[in-house]
Amino acid sequence: MTNTQIAKISLITIAIAWGATFLPIQYMLKNINVPSFLFFRFLISAILLWIISFKIGIKFDKTSTKFGVILGIFMFLDFMFQTYALNYTFSSTVAFIIGLNVVIVPFLMYFIFKIHLSFNAILGAVMAVLGLFLLSGTSGLRLGFGEVLSLISAFAYALHVVYTGRFARACNIYILLITQFFTMSFLTLIYALFFATPSKNSLNIFGGFEIWLSINFVYMIIFTAVFATVIAFFVQTKAQIYLTPEQTSLILILEPVSAGFIGYFIGNELLSKAQIFGAILIITAILINELNLTKFIRKFTRRIF
Secondary structure (H helix, E strand, O other): OOHHHHHHHHHHHHHHHHHHOHHHHHHHOOOOOHHHHHHHHHHHHHHHHHHHHHHOOOOOOHHHHHHHHHHHHHHHHHHHHHHHHOOOOOHHHHHHHHOOHHHHHHHHHHHHHOOOOOHHHHHHHHHHHHHHHHHHOOOOOOOOHHHHHHHHHHHHHHHHHHHHHHHHOOOOHHHHHHHHHHHHHHHHHHHHHHOOOOOOOOEEEEOOEEEOOOHHHHHHHHHHHHHHHHHHHHHHHHHOOOOOHHHHHHHHOHHHHHHHHHHHHOOOOOOOHHHHHHHHHHHHHHHHHHOOHHHHHHHHHHHHO
16 A cells, blocks of 8 residues: 555544544533633643653754644634634534635645646535535525634634645654644633633633543543544644645545434434435545546546547
8 A cells, every 4th residue: 555545544534533522522511611621632632742752752843843833823723713603603504614624725725835726626625515514404604703703713724734734744743743732732721711611510720721520531531632632633644744635624524424423323313314415425525536537537438439
């Protein structure tokens, strides 16, 4: 297998794994507010990865540190605007608009780096958006405050994907991720202290910053820090050395697909026929992006004519 094929399989696995964390994280957020949870998740992730990098003798450098801070800011904007948006509009609408990053990424590549859009990328993105629209169960869209916040989140996510692909090729991945995680934990701590609303089930420390005193919290933080953060983001960053941002964003849209099916089979959530068809469209979009559709059509027409 080539490095590109391994990268694609790894990224598909990560997208499915992230989808599998939706249910346990949803349970966690009933007991602790979002920024406090994210602070602990990313702080522990940063410390774990720093210990690993220290053991194998990796040293910090200015370039990787600087780019890690930039990616950490993009990640923070994505998470926080997404969280704010949920207060003003439906979760299905937020999920759909944020999924529009699959369309935003190719256009960012064109406007920032002058990389032309391929027919496969455009067709795959359009099909993925249609599939996501059906999967999210969104009945209609209006451009309210929540929708605007969701769009900002989608742009931040797209920028994170685009620049991860660029920075991963020029930086030490360990330092890039450690700095990114520390930046994320610092910004979420500031947000929790001054802007977050305390929940009822956790111990309030200061402002909106809190901790959930439960063994389940310890288990879930360790699980999300190790598997859904350190391993997952390391694999994604490594994979993006060999994949284009367009390929990455399209593969990662499998996350809501896997979340939907896991919610259906494990969480007893219902999926309509339209949602199932939407999931099929997303998978088809990924396959179209992987196939040279233009070349296939030419060969097919030559055989006919």
